[in-house]
Amino acid sequence: MDQLAAMRSFVKVVETGGFSETARQLELAVSSVTRQINSLEAMLNTQLLNRSTRSITLTLQGQKYYDKAVQILQDVEEANICVREQGDIPHGTLRISLPVTFGRLHIAPILSDFLIQYPEVKLDLQLSDGLANLAEADLDMVIRIGNLDRSNANLMLRKLATYHRLVCGSPAYFKQQGKPSHPNDLTQHNCLLFAYSTNHQIWRFQRETEVCEVKVSGSLVANHSEVLRQVCLDGSGLVLMPTWLIGEDIKAGRLQAVLSDFQISPQTDRDTGVYALYLPNRKHSRRVQVFMDFLIQQFGNPPYWETESLACSTFHSDS
Incomplete structure (x- = not known):
């Protein structure tokens, strides 16, 4: 038995939840994966997996072996990479x-x-x-x-890289509807919403010690940022967007940022x-x-x- 190969199959079975998917990903026959796991259990003289027609779960000993096997396989791969890619030219x-x-x-x-x-x-x-x-x-x-x-x-x-979030709208929208001077003014504007979470209607702002949470609403909710950007460019409302998406529009004057003296939260480093x-x-x-x-x-x-x-x-x- 190739123990490393058997360990790879065992880890894959745990991660994918099935022998068939493991065999597909490893380009092996299902019978080969089954044989590897059986040989591994026979060598260890313990059952690693609980098998049923509906699911595969780890036994207590299987969980311990899985944790160690994952680390061992990562160490082996790291060792291979250290040698294989030690030259100056990546490949x-x-x-x-x-x-x-x-x-x-x-x-x-x-x-x-x-x-x-x-x-x-x-x-x-x-x-x-x-x-x-x-x-x-x-x-x-x-x-x-x-x-x-x-x-x-x-x-x-x-x-x-970094990015920031901005509230912005088109010059045409602001000409017709005016610009908000405070976050609370947004309740009077058509805010186009990105449905990324259950609290997408709450926009949060901070300026020094002042913190505002504004419940906004509008005529469009979408789960794709480029759709909202386009509708905003067309003059139909305001968006809260990252600069990586609307920075070039602001530079070109197609969109204008408002409430720039506020931080749009969350503004933690990771966010x-x-x-x-x-x-x-x-x-x-x-x-x-x-x-x-x-x-x-x-x-x-x-x-x-x-x-x-x-x-x-x-x-x-x-x-």
Whole structure:
């Protein structure tokens, strides 16, 4: 029995919840996966999995073995990476999950430059707004924006760029409806809402010690930020949007920011950042490191989607 191979199959079965899916991902026959698990249990003289027609669960001993096996497999992969990628020239396939809109706007346009600069690296990209399981999906890295899932402390994290949230509208809208001078004025405006959570109707503001929570409403609720941006550009209402999405519109005068003397909360460091997340066994991967370095360089500090005038007012408190 190849014990490492059997351990990989065992870990996959636990993570995917089934022998068939494990076999598909590992490109093995189901009978081979079953045989590996049976051999592993026979060698250990203990049952690792409770099997039924509906589910597969870990036994008490299986849970202990799974925790150790995950760490062992990560250590093996890290050792392989240290040797395989010890040269100065990064190479191999880099598998990355990107957020859909941010990936389209800010990463897709610079991919050709990266591939020219690092011709030995191949990219395998998945566009998704959900935080994937890196080990289960066999990903080298995920890039995500703010509001990170911090439940998995095992993930390494690197900040790539900052962004801020702004309330803005089109010149045509403000000409017809006027500009709010205080957050409470928003109750008299048509606010276009991004349905990302159950409390999407509450916009929070802070100016020194003054804190405002305003319940807003409007004629449109959508779960896609680009839809809201377009309706805002058309003059139909106000939006609360990140600068990575509307920064260029503000620079070009297509949109105007209001209430810039207030911070739009939450404004914690992690809630206003673009991050790369990766498993500890990828920390020595040259292709992972050069891709993160490349993005940081391309985005700039401050990033190109911020505006100088707003950076001097709204953003002065952030690093």
